[in-house]
Amino acid sequence: MSALGNSTIDGGALAPEAMAQDAGALERTWSTKPGVWGWVCTVDHKVIGRRYVITAFAMFLAGGIEAALMRTQLARPENGFLGADRYNQIFTTHGTTMMFLFAVPMMTAMGLYFVPLMIGARSVAFPRLNAFGYWTYLVGIGLLYVALLTNHAPDTGWFAYVPLSETLYAPGHRVDVWAQLVTFTEIAALCAAVNIIVTVFKMRAPGMSVNRIPLFVWAQLVVAFMIVFAMPAVAAGSTLMLAADRAIHMQWFIPARGGDVLLWQHIFWFFGHPEVYIIFLPALGMVTPIVETFCRRPVVGYGAIVMANIATAFFAFGLWVHHMFATPLPELGDSLFTAASLVIAIPSAVQIFCWIATMWTGRPRLTVPMLFVLGFLFTFINGGITGVMLASVPFDRQAHDTFFVVAHLHYVLLGGGVMPLFAGLYFWFPKFTGRLLRNGLGKWHFWLFLIGVNVTFFPMHILGLDGMPRRIYTYLASTGWGPLNLLSSLGAATIAISVIIFLVNVVLSWRGGAVAGPNPWGASGLEWATASPPPPYNFAYPLIVSSAHPLWDAHAALPVATGLRTDRREVLTTTTFDARPDARHSSPRESIWPFYLALCMGVVFIGSIFRPYWVLIGTALSLAGLFGWGWQSTRPIERERIALPNGALVERT
Amino acid sequence: MTSLRAETSVADLPTVTFGQRSLMWWGTLGFMVIEGWTLALLLVSYLYLRQSVIQWPPAPSQSPALLMPSINLALMALSVVPAVVVARAGGRLDAPAVKRWLVAHSLIGVAILILRWWDFQSLGVRWDANAYGTAVWMIVGFHTSLLLLDVLDTLGLTLFFFVRRQPVKSFSDAADNSFYWYFTVGIWLPVYLIAYVGPRVI
Numbered sequence: 001m002s003a004l005g006n007s008t009i010d011g012g013a014l015a016p017e018a019m020a021q022d023a024g025a026l027e028r029t030w031s032t033k034p035g036v037w038g039w040v041c042t043v044d045h046k047v048i049g050r051r052y053v054i055t056a057f058a059m060f061l062a063g064g065i066e067a068a069l070m071r072t073q074l075a076r077p078e079n080g081f082l083g084a085d086r087y088n089q090i091f092t093t094h095g096t097t098m099m100f101l102f103a104v105p106m107m108t109a110m111g112l113y114f115v116p117l118m119i120g121a122r123s124v125a126f127p128r129l130n131a132f133g134y135w136t137y138l139v140g141i142g143l144l145y146v147a148l149l150t151n152h153a154p155d156t157g158w159f160a161y162v163p164l165s166e167t168l169y170a171p172g173h174r175v176d177v178w179a180q181l182v183t184f185t186e187i188a189a190l191c192a193a194v195n196i197i198v199t200v201f202k203m204r205a206p207g208m209s210v211n212r213i214p215l216f217v218w219a220q221l222v223v224a225f226m227i228v229f230a231m232p233a234v235a236a237g238s239t240l241m242l243a244a245d246r247a248i249h250m251q252w253f254i255p256a257r258g259g260d261v262l263l264w265q266h267i268f269w270f271f272g273h274p275e276v277y278i279i280f281l282p283a284l285g286m287v288t289p290i291v292e293t294f295c296r297r298p299v300v301g302y303g304a305i306v307m308a309n310i311a312t313a314f315f316a317f318g319l320w321v322h323h324m325f326a327t328p329l330p331e332l333g334d335s336l337f338t339a340a341s342l343v344i345a346i347p348s349a350v351q352i353f354c355w356i357a358t359m360w361t362g363r364p365r366l367t368v369p370m371l372f373v374l375g376f377l378f379t380f381i382n383g384g385i386t387g388v389m390l391a392s393v394p395f396d397r398q399a400h401d402t403f404f405v406v407a408h409l410h411y412v413l414l415g416g417g418v419m420p421l422f423a424g425l426y427f428w429f430p431k432f433t434g435r436l437l438r439n440g441l442g443k444w445h446f447w448l449f450l451i452g453v454n455v456t457f458f459p460m461h462i463l464g465l466d467g468m469p470r471r472i473y474t475y476l477a478s479t480g481w482g483p484l485n486l487l488s489s490l491g492a493a494t495i496a497i498s499v500i501i502f503l504v505n506v507v508l509s510w511r512g513g514a515v516a517g518p519n520p521w522g523a524s525g526l527e528w529a530t531a532s533p534p535p536p537y538n539f540a541y542p543l544i545v546s547s548a549h550p551l552w553d554a555h556a557a558l559p560v561a562t563g564l565r566t567d568r569r570e571v572l573t574t575t576t577f578d579a580r581p582d583a584r585h586s587s588p589r590e591s592i593w594p595f596y597l598a599l600c601m602g603v604v605f606i607g608s609i610f611r612p613y614w615v616l617i618g619t620a621l622s623l624a625g626l627f628g629w630g631w632q633s634t635r636p637i638e639r640e641r642i643a644l645p646n647g648a649l650v651e652r653t
Numbered sequence: 654m655t656s657l658r659a660e661t662s663v664a665d666l667p668t669v670t671f672g673q674r675s676l677m678w679w680g681t682l683g684f685m686v687i688e689g690w691t692l693a694l695l696l697v698s699y700l701y702l703r704q705s706v707i708q709w710p711p712a713p714s715q716s717p718a719l720l721m722p723s724i725n726l727a728l729m730a731l732s733v734v735p736a737v738v739v740a741r742a743g744g745r746l747d748a749p750a751v752k753r754w755l756v757a758h759s760l761i762g763v764a765i766l767i768l769r770w771w772d773f774q775s776l777g778v779r780w781d782a783n784a785y786g787t788a789v790w791m792i793v794g795f796h797t798s799l800l801l802l803d804v805l806d807t808l809g810l811t812l813f814f815f816v817r818r819q820p821v822k823s824f825s826d827a828a829d830n831s832f833y834w835y836f837t838v839g840i841w842l843p844v845y846l847i848a849y850v851g852p853r854v855i
Contacts, residue, residue, distance in 0.1 A: 014657045125676045194683035202676055206661070228683065232691040240695065240791055249781035250791070252698075258711055258784035263701055267694070544660050557656040563664030572663055573676065581663045583670045586822075623805065630809050633826070640821045643667035643674060645744040645828075652746070652821050 013557050014541075023540050025566035030122070030536035033590060041590035043127035044536055048134050049113025050432060055138065056106035059097050060418075061499070062145070066094035068496055071456075075489035077477040087473035088155035089174075093148050095158030096178060099275065100185040101144070103417055105137055107282040108192040108227075110424065111220040115196055117431070117527035117534060118214045120205030120543045122564075122571045123587050125198035126191075128594050128629065133191030135598030140184025143606055147177040154178035157471065159272060160242065162253040162264045167246050176609040179243040183605050186235040193227035196220050203571060204579040205526065206561055207545035214525050214548070215305055219285025222309045226274050226281075226316065234271035237264060239605075248612060262327055269320035277316040279417045281309055284351055286424035287373050291355045293427070293523040294370045295362025298549055301354035308347035308354075315344040325396040334393050341391030345384060352377065367521075368442035372423035375450045379415025383408055386461070401471075404464025410457045422449070422502070429509070430516030434532045437513060441505040448498035455491030459484040524549035529558060542572045545579075583643065591632055597625040669821045671744055671828055681829050685836045688799055692840055695795060696847055699788040700855075709852055710785045714778045716852040717789070721771035726845050728768065729838045732761040740831035743824040748814070751827055755811040758834070762804035769797055775849070789848045796837075796844050803837045806830055 032042040042048065069090055073082040082090065116124055124130050147153045154174045156165040165175045200221045204213065213221075242264070244250040251257040253264050292299050299305065321329060321337040355377070364370060386408040390396050399405060422445070429437045468481050475481050519528035528551055530539055541560035547553040561581060564570050569587040574580055600622035607614020639653050672678050703709050710716060735758040742750035772793060780790035810830055813823060 012658065014659055019657065126680055129680075190687055194680055194687070197683060198676055198679040202679060228687055229690060232687055233694055236691050236694050236698075240691075240795065241698075244787075244791065250787040251781060251784045252702075252787055254784070257782075258702060258706055259787070260702060260705055260784070263698060266701070267698065270694075541657060541659070542663070557658035559660040560657045561661045561663050562659045563662035563666075570668075572666075573670075573674070576673075581661070581666060583667045583674055584663060585670075585676055586668065626805070627809060630806075630813065633822075640669045641665075641667045642669040642746065642821055643671070644746070645671045649667060650746075 014560070014562075019540065022566050023535070026537040026540055027535060029567060029569055032536065037592075038590060040595050041131075041592050043123075043131050043588055043590055043594070045112055045116055045124045045127060045130055046534060046536075046538075048130050049109055052105060052109030052112060052134055052137070053432075055134075055141070056102050056109055059101040059141065060106070063094050063097035063102055064496065064499060066090045066097065068492055070094065071489040071492040073473060074475075074485050076486060077475050077479070077482045079474055082473060084473045085155065088471075089148065089151070089153040091471060092154045092157055092178070093144065096144065096154065096181065098413070099158055099279075100182060101137075101141055103279040103413065104185065104189055104227075104275065106421065107223070107279055107417075108189060108196070110286070110421075110428075111196050111224075111282060112192055113432075114428065114527055115199055115217055115220055116203070117530065117538055118217050118525050119200065119203060119208060120526045120529075120539055120545065121199060121203040122538045123569075124195050125203060126195050128588050128591050129191050130195055131591070132594035132597055133188040133195075135595050136184050136191070136601055137188035139598055139602040139606075140181045140188070143177060143184065143602075144181045147174070152177060154181075159268050160238075161268075162242065162245075162261050163255075165242060166253060173609050176243060176246060179238040179246070180605040180609060182234055182238040183243075184601070186231045186238075187601065189227050189231050190235075193224040193231075196224040197228070200224075201576050202573045202582075204574050205543050205545045206572070206574055206579055206581050208574075208579045210577055211302075212545055212548045215288040215299065215302065216282070216285035216525075218306050219281045219309055222313045223278050223281050226278050226313050229317065230271045230274035230278065233267050237267035237271070241267070243608070247608060262324070265324050265327065266320070269323045270317070273320045273323065274313075274316040276412065277312055279413065281312060283376075283417045283420035283424075284309075284348075286420045286427070287351075287355060287376065289523060289525055290369045290373055290423050290427050291358050291362075292549075293521050294365045294367055295358050296365075297358060297362040298524075298552075299354060300357040300361065301350070302548060304350050305354055308350040311347040312344060315340055315347070319344060322391055322396070325393050326400045338391050338393055342388060345388055348384060352381070367426075368437070368439060368446060369423040369427040371443065371446045372419050372426065375446060376415055376419035376423065379411055379419060379450070379453060381415075383411025383413075383415050387412060399464055401469055402464035403460040403468045403470060406470055407457045407460035407464060410453075410460075414453050414457070419449075422446075427521070428527075429506075430520050431527055431532050431534070433510050433513075434516055435509050435513035436516050436520060437505050437509045441501055441508075445498050445502045445505065448494055448501065452491050452494030452496075452498055456488050456495060457491070459488045459491075463488075519551065524552040526550055542581075588632065591629070593625050593629040593632065597622055597629070600625055669825055671825050675825050675829070677826065677829050678832065681833050685833065689836065689840055692792070692795055692844070695788070695792050696843060699792060699847060702784050702788055703855060709855060710778065711783055714782065714785055717777055717849045718775040719849055721768065721775050722845060722849045725765060725768040725772055726841065728761065728765055729841055732758065732765060733835065733838055735761060736831040736834040740828040743827040743831075746821065746824050748819060748824075751824065752811070752814050755807065755814060755827065758831075759804070759807050759811050762800075762807050762834075766797075766800060766804055769793075769800065792844055792848050796841060799837055799840075803830075803833055806833070 032038045032044055073079050073087060112130060152174055154177050156170055156175055160178050163169055200217055241252040245252050251259045253259045253261050288299050318340040319337060322341045325334060390408060426437050426442055463481055463484050516532045518531055526543055529543060541562055544559040544561060564572055570584050571587045572581060573583045573585050575582050600618050603621060604615050604618030607618055642650050642652060735754045738754040739751055739758055776789050778786035780786050807830055810827060
């Protein structure tokens with residue numbers, strides 16, 4: 001059998017026998033080895049992506065349990081369910097989990113799973129880096145949750161403001177756990193971002209020029225750039241500044257020695273505000289294909305949505321000071337940041353109007369994914385409007401640090417992040433598993449979730465305007481806040497029930513749901529051109545694209561390129577803008593080194609909490625891993641065709 | 654199985670490419686941006702701390718000594734020469750030249766790392782003395798970690814070229830290693846200007 005595949009180029013249909021032979025060879029080449037070793041060493045982006053999604057969802061459940069504990073505590077005045085110290089640990093762990101361990105990893109996980117499928121690639125650009133990112137993330141989770149279970153969880157809030165989080169006010173290692181956890185998640189996010197950028201730039205299907213890139217992929221690309229510029233800020237702040245202040249007596253934030261506490265807020269929010277859009281933009285990216293599919297028409301305003309994504313990313317870096325309106329900053333600066341905070345509503349509105357226009361001019365089908373999209377529009381717009389209110393300095397100074405802000409941020413994150421995510425999970429579950437989620441349970445899930453979110457968080461607006469501060473573990477009955485807090489807690493219970501229904505649906509459907517087939521919804525994207533779940537090599541042949549909706553616009557057989565090898569892992573790279581076929585690159589096999597190096601990172605960062613010399617030990621251990629990684633990369637291959645920098649093409653054995 | 658139609662073949666495309674046509678080049682660029690941006694944030698933080706005090710460096714700290722850092726700066730500028738030669742020889746698949754100049758590159762890299770000790774000494778302040786000391790130590794220290802990584806990468810690559818028959822892809826890797834070296838040297842310039850020359854002028 002030819003290593004370059006069995007098919008010949010005649011412009012005609014590929015023979016089923018040749019396709020079956022190629023598929024068999026590719027299956028052998030791309031499959032992960034069975035057993036524990038294969039499980040640890042896999043570099044298949046779908047296995048890692050699915051693992052990431054399941055882990056991140058487990059973190060959503062953990063954060064949800066913490067939320068339920070807090071709502072139980074606050075359900076009535078002067079409750080003794082949780083003490084002050086335990087409450088501090090739980091609200092900090094809840095925020096940290098939801099922002100760092102659920103929301104961002106979940107959104108990047110969806111990208112790592114679906115971006116290659118949507119652009120017709122066999123893998124991501126750097127499969128081992130992908131595995132390394134996942135394991136690093138998992139080490140971070142272990143750190144936080146071991147700390148929580150041993151009463152050492154961080155307790156200074158998810159943004160760990162100094163001086164509260166400095167050694168003087170927070171002795172022990174609780175804040176160190178937070179600072180190093182952040183480091184792990186930042187490393188994981190940055191690895192994912194570089195992977196997504198290079199995959200989208202260089203591995204799109206032939207013909208997928210920039211104006212044909214699926215809008216989910218556009219959103220992932222824009223967000224990957226945001227991660228590249230936002231995450232270094234918090235990595236610098238938490239590891240190189242806060243942890244260094246605490247471990248080796250640096251003086252970044254110690255005013256008596258020339259340090260500055262507001263520097264922390266600037267650094268943190270320079271990351272923290274874009275973080276919201278890092279969660280939100282991929283979620284919006286999920287909405288577009290769902291609206292298109294269930295309205296049976298291409299989205300209105302493709303170009304406008306792309307520009308809206310890019311504009312949001314730019315503005316997102318110019319808003320951070322609106323988190324600091326209660327600090328003594330110059331009035332002129334405040335005004336500038338107010339203006340920017342108002343302006344960013346415009347690109348979000350552009351996207352919303354594009355979807356409304358699509359629904360208006362299409363034939364909407366109210367499937368469960370569509371219901372979640374409608375729930376998102378309703379809930380997110382409410383959160384957006386309170387965001388515009390908070391952009392105003394006089395209002396912000398009244399509402400700052402009250403439950404009004406808690407209400408706002410949960411409307412934005414649950415409405416703008418979690419609802420589209422659920423829509424996406426219902427939409428793409430068949431691609432993950434080969435089976436459809438049940439419709440009836442899905443509708444129960446949707447309605448209870450929508451009602452639960454609004455009953456939980458709407459009363460918090462009123463509580464906040466009435467002066468109830470955030471982060472108090474109890475309150476006096478005489479405040480009159482009891483009834484609305486009880487209502488809010490009942491809403492939280494409703495959310496919990498809805499999520500349990502979702503889990504039951506997942507378990508039942510995964511085991512015995514209706515078999516989906518490659519394209520159960522009749523959608524237009526390339527991910528629906530392959531089997532559900534996709535084979536390890538994704539596509540036997542690179543598909544050739546000539547429109548933004550290839551499966552809708554293909555009138556006969558799908559055009560493909562042949563000639564990629566079947567006996568070694570090989571991916572096609574294309575030019576950055578026009579996606580013309582450019583080269584065949586080898587793709588790595590399974591490797592233990594990503595797992596090993598993630599453990600070394602654990603030694604470095606967790607060890608540094610206790611003794612600085614662990615940094616040296618961990619670094620020394622990681623040298624072996626780097627060497628092994630490099631050695632594996634440079635394994636000789638029998639025959640290569642080389643494009644030299646001077647343009648010549650030569651062959652070498 | 655979906656019905657497919659073969660429209661073109663990619664069998665004749667190259668399997669090894671250099672520069673922008675290589676995935677590794679783009680990955681390297683991605684990490685350069687991340688690391689460069691982190692350094693930029695540290696430099697901005699240094700300037701932020703500077704604006705809140707009258708005297709810089711704050712007493713009793715003195716401005717850093719310039720002699721040894723300037724010598725090291727010159728050595729770093731010189732180190733670009735073997736890096737460029739390695740990249741060019743890699744592009745010609747000229748293994749003897751790549752090996753020779755990788756050795757030169759490694760040696761000069763190790764020399765720069767050794768001289769970095771005096772760069773720290775020249776700061777004349779401890780990291781825990783005050784916020785100024787903290788900022789300069791962190792900036793120089795962060796750059797040193799990138800430098801260390803790059804020197805180790807160069808040493809590893811050199812070793813691979815000597816101990817095994819080098820696959821063709823290694824020539825592209827050698828060119829990418831030089832690409833990263835230009836970055837490591839390039840970002841030292843703002844560090845040198847701000848951390849060493851800066852206290853005399855700002």
